[in-house]
Amino acid sequence: MSSRKVALIALVLALLAGFFVFDIGQYLNLDALKAQQAALDAQVQAHPWIAGSVFFIVYVLVTALSLPGAALMTLVGGALFGLLGGTLLASFASTLGATLAMLLSRYLLRDWVQTRFQQRLAKIDQGIEREGASYLFALRLVPVFPFFLINLAMGLTRLPVRTFWWVSQLGMLPGTLVYVNAGRELGQLESLGGILSPGLIGAFVLLGLLPVLSRKALAWFKARKVYAGWDKPRHFDRNLVVIGAGSGGLVSAYIAAAVKAKVTLIEKHKMGGDCLNTGCVPSKALIRSARLASDLKKAEQLGFKPIDVEVDFAAVMARIQRVIATVEPHDSVERYTGLGVEVIEGEARITSPWTVEVNGQRITTRAIVIATGAGPTVPSIPGIEQVGPLTSDTVWALREQPKRLLVLGGGPIGCELAQAFQRLGSQVTLVQRNERLLPREDADASAAVLAGLRADGVDVRLQHNAKHFTVIEGQRQLVCRCLDSHGDVAIEFDQVLLALGRTANTKGFGAEELRLEVRENGTLATDDYLATRFP
Known part of the structure; x- marks a missing residue:
């Protein structure tokens, strides 16, 4: 490790130690600042530029060193400098402090992490290079993780400093504005009766609504970005189009039809998919015959005379087809048509987030379920x-x-x-x-x-x-x-x-045209709710 890094680490540790040894945190709490509000207001009135500069520097240090108190500093900014001044000071100070924290993390930790987790970090860097600004904006706008952790984590990536700055400033601005406004209202509180003032109640309502509004705003921005370049139909033929009539597709169509949605189910091969025709049903029928053959061979162990077991393999396989035929009506076109589902036999192709083509027919729909299943993996072994x-x-x-x-x-x-x-x-x-x-x-x-x-x-x-x-x-x-x-x-x-x-079957139905991401394991990339990039 270079002498510069050692010196920088020593400086950071000394500042952190000083903060806790001298218990500076006691001055960064609401009670202490409220007790000194009159004196602080007087200083701001007498020396506004000096007071603003001191506030700015302290805020930058608190954020850069990842110390507790950034939220309180934002409230203080509103109480001392008002809505406009407090927002400007807090916004630029928090962004500068966050950038310094990110640079400290990058300078001190990235090389160490790179040597130990090179492959994992390379994948993260690829994702950051592709969607880094959007990802950081989402983290800033919806504060699921503490901001100091985000600053340190981004330092381990190759996100450009300029991108980190402007995304952080923009993403933190709504929260900064709401907190400064709350601080301004608290600063004007002179008695307990003022707690019920409309302004203060409104400020706290905004604080409570901030996460919800942030999520809504983020979802709106994401939708605009994802759907850019696509023309949304003015009316829709169906509420839902399901591609694939295997287990997943049948259940999706069944539930949608049960709530009276207009549903179209498209299957290019056999109704029931793998489960009925090549998976669950035939395999369990085979296992049943195999288990009987095994039990008969153990007859003597169970108190019976030895039995000469002769398996008619062709008859076993024929029985499997009869079992499939017995279950088949439950997954048939006739049954699902009776349930109110429009069933089309043909090869579907998604042409936009709201349109599907099949057999020359163009169907507009509010939602699409991709349930195309999977096929056996055949390796390229020589011979x-x-x-x-x-x-x-x-x-x-x-x-x-x-x-x-x-x-x-x-x-x-x-x-x-x-x-x-x-x-x-x-x-x-x-x-x-x-x-x-x-x-x-x-x-x-x-x-x-x-x-x-x-x-x-x-x-x-x-x-x-x-x-x-x-x-x-x-x-x-x-x-x-x-x-x-x-x-x-x-x-x-x-x-x-x-x-x-x-x-997974991910080709041949339009996923490429929609630029749906495919994971390394061959499946379509989805979120926790199995939605693709199109919300």
Whole structure:
């Protein structure tokens, strides 16, 4: 650390120590200042420029050193210098102090933080570079976090000083004005009866309404920025358009129709989506058959004579389709039409925040729900195209049971399908790159699942990383790198099932034209209420 930094740190620490050792905070409270109000007013009247300069310097020091008392100083500014003078002094002093605090943080801490959290800081810098001014303005306008923390945090980013200054000055101005006004009213209070004066009551009402009004103003500014360049229709055909008739889309359409909203539901493939056709319903039907097969094999343990269990795999898979057909009417076009939902079969495309096109028809709507679901992740492993991999979408078309099934992936889908196929008579090998199954779950849950799979006979290979697929004389193989032994392992199989997670469907319906942000995990970026950048 350079001598300049050491000297600056020593100076800051000395000033902070002096503040607390000499108990200067006792003078920065409402009672002490109210007791000295007459004397202070006299000084302001006699020497306005000197009084204003002293106030300005003290305010800057309090803010720059992140000391308690900035809000009180703003009230004092209103009491001593009036609405106009107090606002000017407090606004510029608070902005200068905040900027100095930010620069101190940047000079003393950024390099240290950069060396330890370089990757995380790089992502934050990218976000600040893209939306830094808007983000800081929101923090200043709606004071969710203490301002001194915002000053220090912004010092760790690459936000330009000029941007920090003008955004801070503009964002803090409404709050400064309200506090100065409250201070002015308090300064004019001469008796207890004055507490009920309209001016003082109005000042406190403004203080209470400040957070609400700030949020409303911020939402208005954001909406103007986001919707700039888009022409909002004067009237709307529908209250809601839902794209995708899977679980999320069906529930959204159902609830909206229940409150008598005009709803259009658009689906380009099958009603019910993944849950009905390739996910929840078929997988649970398969698990039910697999569990019965397992229980029958344990008949002797339960007091019955041994049973020779023979699984008719084609019949099991046919039963799954019957179960889907039984549930299907609950998710059908007919049912939702009867509920008051307009169902359109076709490929939707969002052309503006309020318009959707489908089958050549243009629909205007007040709101749009994107419920396009996800699809199986297919990795680019060399040779994968030679082995015709199955996924959780296509495995239900099987009618011939694979004798040796390789399952790639140890997440929920991989584990449940591996166990089901093993219980139905396949010899299953499950390959997992991680050191345990279900890495998102608790370790004891992973251990229980691992024990259950191995008890059923599944060959679980942990810490095996798939390198490439090969076909040698008609025999399919997966070559893995064992991360324990650092050697290559060849695993033979008849069919391979990919269970490596799912990738969100974010293309093909207009998200690109609306410039909707996509996160690193492939999903659309939303807020805590699942809204996109269009509020």
